[in-house]
Amino acid sequence: MKENSLFNRLSKRLESLEKLPKIDETKSIPKVLEEKGFSRRDFMKWATAVTAMLALPANFTPLVAKAAEISDRLPIIWLHMAECTGCSESLLRTDAPTIDSLIFDYISLEYHETLMASAGWQAEENLEHAIEKHKGNYILMVEGGIPSGDTDFYLTIGGHGKTGEQNAKDACESAKAIFAIGTCSSFGGVQAANPNPTGAVALSKVTNRTVINVPGCPPSEKNIVGTLLHFILYGTLPALDPYNRPKWAYGLRIHDLCERRGHFDAGEFVEEFGDEGAKKGYCLYKVGCKGPYTFNNCSKNKFNQHTSWPIQAGHGCIGCSEPDFWDTMGPFEEPVADRLYNSVFGGLGADATADKIGVGLLAVTGIGIAAHAAISKFKHPKDEE
Amino acid sequence: MSTKRVIVDPITRIEGHLRIEVEVDENNVIQDAFSSATLWRGLETIVKNRDPRDAGFLMQRICGVCTFSHYRAGIEAVEDALGIVPPLNAKLTRSLMNQALFMHDHVVHFYHLHGLDWVDVVSALDADVAKASKEAFKYTKYPIATGENDLLKVKDRVKAFVDKGELGPFANAYWGHGTFKFTPEQNLIALSHYLKALEVQRTAAQLMAMFGGKQPHPQSLTVGGVTCVMDLLDPSRMGEYLTKYKEVANFIEHAYYADIKMAGGAYFKEGSVTAQAGTMNFMSHQMMELNRSEYLFDTGIILNGDLSKVYPINEDLITEEATHSWYADNEPLHPYNGKTNPNYTGLKDKMTIGPDGKEIPSKSLDDQGKYSWIKSPRYDGQVMEVGPLSCLLVSYAKGNTKVKAVVDEFLQETGLPTEALFTALGRTAARCLQAMAIIRNGMETFNTLIENLKVDQETCASYHIDKDKEYKGRFIGDVPRGMLSHWVRIKNGVIENYQAVVPSTWNAGPTDSKGQKGPYESNLIGLKVEDISKPLEIIRIIHSFDPCIACAVHVMDKKGNNLGVYKVDPIYGCSC
Numbered sequence: 001m002k003e004n005s006l007f008n009r010l011s012k013r014l015e016s017l018e019k020l021p022k023i024d025e026t027k028s029i030p031k032v033l034e035e036k037g038f039s040r041r042d043f044m045k046w047a048t049a050v051t052a053m054l055a056l057p058a059n060f061t062p063l064v065a066k067a068a069e070i071s072d073r074l075p076i077i078w079l080h081m082a083e084c085t086g087c088s089e090s091l092l093r094t095d096a097p098t099i100d101s102l103i104f105d106y107i108s109l110e111y112h113e114t115l116m117a118s119a120g121w122q123a124e125e126n127l128e129h130a131i132e133k134h135k136g137n138y139i140l141m142v143e144g145g146i147p148s149g150d151t152d153f154y155l156t157i158g159g160h161g162k163t164g165e166q167n168a169k170d171a172c173e174s175a176k177a178i179f180a181i182g183t184c185s186s187f188g189g190v191q192a193a194n195p196n197p198t199g200a201v202a203l204s205k206v207t208n209r210t211v212i213n214v215p216g217c218p219p220s221e222k223n224i225v226g227t228l229l230h231f232i233l234y235g236t237l238p239a240l241d242p243y244n245r246p247k248w249a250y251g252l253r254i255h256d257l258c259e260r261r262g263h264f265d266a267g268e269f270v271e272e273f274g275d276e277g278a279k280k281g282y283c284l285y286k287v288g289c290k291g292p293y294t295f296n297n298c299s300k301n302k303f304n305q306h307t308s309w310p311i312q313a314g315h316g317c318i319g320c321s322e323p324d325f326w327d328t329m330g331p332f333e334e335p336v337a338d339r340l341y342n343s344v345f346g347g348l349g350a351d352a353t354a355d356k357i358g359v360g361l362l363a364v365t366g367i368g369i370a371a372h373a374a375i376s377k378f379k380h381p382k383d384e385e
Numbered sequence: 386m387s388t389k390r391v392i393v394d395p396i397t398r399i400e401g402h403l404r405i406e407v408e409v410d411e412n413n414v415i416q417d418a419f420s421s422a423t424l425w426r427g428l429e430t431i432v433k434n435r436d437p438r439d440a441g442f443l444m445q446r447i448c449g450v451c452t453f454s455h456y457r458a459g460i461e462a463v464e465d466a467l468g469i470v471p472p473l474n475a476k477l478t479r480s481l482m483n484q485a486l487f488m489h490d491h492v493v494h495f496y497h498l499h500g501l502d503w504v505d506v507v508s509a510l511d512a513d514v515a516k517a518s519k520e521a522f523k524y525t526k527y528p529i530a531t532g533e534n535d536l537l538k539v540k541d542r543v544k545a546f547v548d549k550g551e552l553g554p555f556a557n558a559y560w561g562h563g564t565f566k567f568t569p570e571q572n573l574i575a576l577s578h579y580l581k582a583l584e585v586q587r588t589a590a591q592l593m594a595m596f597g598g599k600q601p602h603p604q605s606l607t608v609g610g611v612t613c614v615m616d617l618l619d620p621s622r623m624g625e626y627l628t629k630y631k632e633v634a635n636f637i638e639h640a641y642y643a644d645i646k647m648a649g650g651a652y653f654k655e656g657s658v659t660a661q662a663g664t665m666n667f668m669s670h671q672m673m674e675l676n677r678s679e680y681l682f683d684t685g686i687i688l689n690g691d692l693s694k695v696y697p698i699n700e701d702l703i704t705e706e707a708t709h710s711w712y713a714d715n716e717p718l719h720p721y722n723g724k725t726n727p728n729y730t731g732l733k734d735k736m737t738i739g740p741d742g743k744e745i746p747s748k749s750l751d752d753q754g755k756y757s758w759i760k761s762p763r764y765d766g767q768v769m770e771v772g773p774l775s776c777l778l779v780s781y782a783k784g785n786t787k788v789k790a791v792v793d794e795f796l797q798e799t800g801l802p803t804e805a806l807f808t809a810l811g812r813t814a815a816r817c818l819q820a821m822a823i824i825r826n827g828m829e830t831f832n833t834l835i836e837n838l839k840v841d842q843e844t845c846a847s848y849h850i851d852k853d854k855e856y857k858g859r860f861i862g863d864v865p866r867g868m869l870s871h872w873v874r875i876k877n878g879v880i881e882n883y884q885a886v887v888p889s890t891w892n893a894g895p896t897d898s899k900g901q902k903g904p905y906e907s908n909l910i911g912l913k914v915e916d917i918s919k920p921l922e923i924i925r926i927i928h929s930f931d932p933c934i935a936c937a938v939h940v941m942d943k944k945g946n947n948l949g950v951y952k953v954d955p956i957y958g959c960s961c
Contacts, residue, residue, distance in 0.1 A: 035538070035542075080402070082424055082426050083449075083935070084400070084446055084447060084448045084449040084450075084935050085400045085401070085448070085449045085450050085935065086446070086448075086449020086450075086452060086601040086602055087449070088449070089449045089450060089452065089601045090449075090601055092493075092497075092583075092586065092587070093587050093590050093600065093601075113395055113397045113398075114397070114398060114399075114400070114498075115398070115497065116397050116398070116556070116558075117397075117398075117501045117506075117555045117556070117557075117558030118397065118556065118557040118558045118559075119393055119395065119396055119397045119398070119924050120392065120393040120394060120395070120396070120740075120920070121392075121739055121740035121918075122557040122558070122559075122740055123395055123397050123557070124395075125740055126556055126557050147424075147425075151729055153729050153731070154424065154425045154426075154729075154758075155402060155423060155424045155425075156402075156423045156732070156748075157394065157395055157402060157423065158394050158395065159392040159394055159737065159747045159748065160747060160748055161732045161747075161748030164424070189446075190426075190428065190431065190446040191426040191427060191428070191431070193431045193443075194431065195430065195431070196431075197427035197430045197431070197727075198425060198426060198427055200426070217446065217602060218449060218601055218602065220599075272845070272847065273607050273609065273610065273612050273844070273845040274472075274609075274610055274612075274614060274843065274844045274845025274847075278612065278614050278615075278844075278845075279614050279615065279618060279842070281615050302599075303594060303598070303599035303600070304587070304590055304591045304599060304600055305591065307591045307594040307595060307599075308594050308595060308597075308598050308599065308616075309598055309599060310598035310599060310604035310605070311598070312598060312615075312616075313597060313598030313599075313603075313604065313605035313612060313613040313616060314598075314605060314611075314612030314613050314614055314615060314616075315598060315604045315605050315607065315612040318442060318604065326431075326443065330435060330436060330439045331436035331438055331439050332436075332438070332442055333436075333438050333439075333607065334436075
């Protein structure tokens with residue numbers, strides 16, 4: 001029953017969206033796909049995968065397909081704040097020449113400093129023009145933390161010397177939806193790590209509008225595309241966790257679906273990088289993997305068209321989609337329960353956080369995992385070879 | 386003589402936030418130029434007091450474009466400090482990842498960042514498809530994506546865009562500008578490659594992700610070695626690498642290299658790309674292990690464009706100053722003694738040329754005072770240009786046969802004189818020639834690794850950090866944007882001091898106390914701008930350096946928790 005009403009709601013949403021004018025009348029996603037040599041079957045296969053990724057039942061696949069088809073109603077403005085451009089680069093890696101990337105070719109990217117042809121005043125004009133023309137209708141995506149401490153002049157943009165903070169605030173005002181792309185705009189990121197010399201903060205701290213966080217350093221291109229599609233489908237906020245992350249992407253821990261999970265359960269651990277366990281793909285918990293404390297779908301979706309992900313490449317997760325992970329998850333190559341440097345910032349290490357969050361998972365899981373790892377080792381003398 | 390002020394901010398299609406300002410005379414010739422980074426993040430402050438093993442991960446976040454460079458530099462600076470020599474397998478794996486980075490970075494730079502300064506997208510619509518298809522054979526025996534059917538499709542696609550009047554990311558650019566020199570057919574070929582390169586760069590990124598877990602920001606290096614041992618021991622993985630490597634190499638040779646030759650011919654007389662480099666001093670450091678002992682690129686310094694002599698680098702002669710940078714301490718200091726005390730002094734109200742060519746009120750750089758977050762690094766008091774051009778010139782002058790073969794072949798095939806290298810055109814070509822040198826020799830790295838894995842499967846050296854000992858070490862090497870160095874001191878088991886000196890700091894830095902201009906600035910002076918409301922020439926010169934501004938701005942906290950006192954690492958900064 002519940003599922004039915006959701007289905008109907010989404011169908012209605014898509015119907016109303018379909019009535020909006022396309023940004024470019026000459027193209028449609030099905031047409032572009034056809035030109036690119038994709039069959040309807042390929043497209044539906046992709047839609048099935050996305051449906052599963054969005055945690056929707058299989059019978060919602062036609063709706064997801066339709067959402068992709070009418071994504072051309074969306075103008076997008078992408079702003080750069082204090083950042084390294086890694087999130088934009090991630091977007092450029094989107095599955096290609098497959099459907100994800102076509103969707104990005106195809107929606108109207110009105111402003112994006114790394115990609116756009118114009119520069120200087122002409123670039124600024126593009127931004128003003130896009131905000132004006134699409135007032136109340138554009139999607140705002142922001143990459144980077146926002147300097148806003150003793151001076152917000154750690155970042156200025158354009159011939160009028162506007163601060164990054166002001167630019168972000170202004171663009172937020174008339175946006176239809178706002179996404180913080182990456183850990184920097186979601187939580188402040190690396191520049192906000194202790195001692196945060198530029199007073200960098202999350203986008204949500206400089207606007208009163210609701211910001212959906214899509215963290216990761218960088219987030220996978222799938223999470224960026226999925227967030228867009230989710231918005232098209234629902235038109236409202238997705239189910240969010242306490243950090244405003246969409247649950248469909250950040251609902252499970254890396255540990256839950258990890259390909260090395262079997263080795264964890266069997267008590268088989270890499271004791272140090274390069275050992276026999278490493279060659280056999282054993283669990284990386286003891287060399288610092290933060291998979292048990294990190295909520296993201298990397299273990300399922302991987303990166304670069306499914307090429308790999310850090311744990312497959314033999315390095316533990318560093319927890320990059322968690323708030324303040326630079327301060328709370330380091331040292332990255334020590335297990336949480338066994339760290340040598342836990343008081344570097346006057347107790348502001350992962351252990352301190354675990355205590356603070358106490359209610360939560362972090363502490364409980366941390367203790368549980370450490371205990372499990374210890375017991376497993378005890379039980380399996382083969383680790384002591 | 387009255388001059389007019391032109392501001393270009395943001396400079397788009399780069400990494401980071403960059404502003405350029407110039408003064409032009411009544412003939413639109415640039416009389417003075419100022420380069421300013423407009424963002425400061427302070428990563429070197431942040432890395433202090435942390436576990437040295439985390440340095441690579443933090444420093445990697447300096448840049449998501451040259452996304453391997455700072456990671457490797459952070460890891461290897463710590464290895465150097467601790468006296469660790471990683472196993473051969475680890476070294477070669479890092480070299481393979483580095484090759485993938487160079488291939489990726491240079492392709493993306495030429496097509497997606499720099500390309501639209503050379504290619505008039507709108508003009509491509511006038512192309513005769515059959516003629517264009519034939520034209521492509523002039524530059525390579527096996528052209529890519531330039532069959533008549535391919536080109537027709539590209540043309541139709543762009544036509545649909547243009548007819549609609551909505552150019553999306555191509556909107557409001559300087560189409561039709563008088564300094565575009567390609568014929569419509571050449572524009573169409575390049576445009577087709579622009580689109581194809583979007584696909585190829587993803588494959589190049591996969592090459593790195595195979596051993597790095599992901600790209601951007603790979604995660605398989607650790608102090609002592611690499612962690613991707615399962616991938617290395619998996620023959621199917623190595624086969625996958627080989628196949629994709631060849632695919633990317635094929636594009637580099639038959640599209641990228643071909644287009645560079647085409648540009649060499651078409652732009653040979655265009656002043657905005659053939660004016661001599663402003664700084665004729667070039668510096669580069671050895672990089673790219675091919676086997677146990679040989680590197681593809683060499684170390685050295687060339688002064689005043691004189692290729693007959695290559696000087697060695699003395700690391701002690703590197704300094705950085707902040708006379709015109711937004712920091713309090715001005716005196717030139719070696720990076721180990723550098724200070725960074727932020728001192729933002731703001732912009733000045735001035736009338737400058739607006740988008741329609743008329744003067745409008747603006748916020749302009751205080752060029753008599755401080756005007757950038759980048760410091761001015763100097764070598765023995767002199768300005769140095771770093772980058773692929775420097776790398777090629779140093780290797781060429783040293784008689785490196787692998788590099789010489791590629792450079793000579795290019796000069797011969799285009800008929801360009803050696804002097805043509807010392808220009809923006811040469812800088813752009815150098816990036817491609819570097820990629821060519823890599824694809825011609827990179828298989829040696831791969832084969833050496835395969836041979837070695839048969840007898841030796843070590844991927845990590847073990848080590849111990851003694852908390853009672855003090856350590857000091859550094860990484861120096863060349864990365865896609867030029868010479869990079871990271872410098873670390875370790876005390877009580879944590880990082881006491883960290884500095885990164887990056888390529889874009891050398892190139893984009895402001896004027897120094899002696900009035901010597903940085904390479905960006907000096908290269909702009911004397912340039913004639915056709916239309917000051919559309920300063921394409923300025924963008925073209927600046928893009929030829931491949932700016933990476935997040936990399937160029939660094940800070941070091943000098944006194945622990947005292948946020949008021951910073952040390953920026955001038956020379957020892959970042960990598961890209």
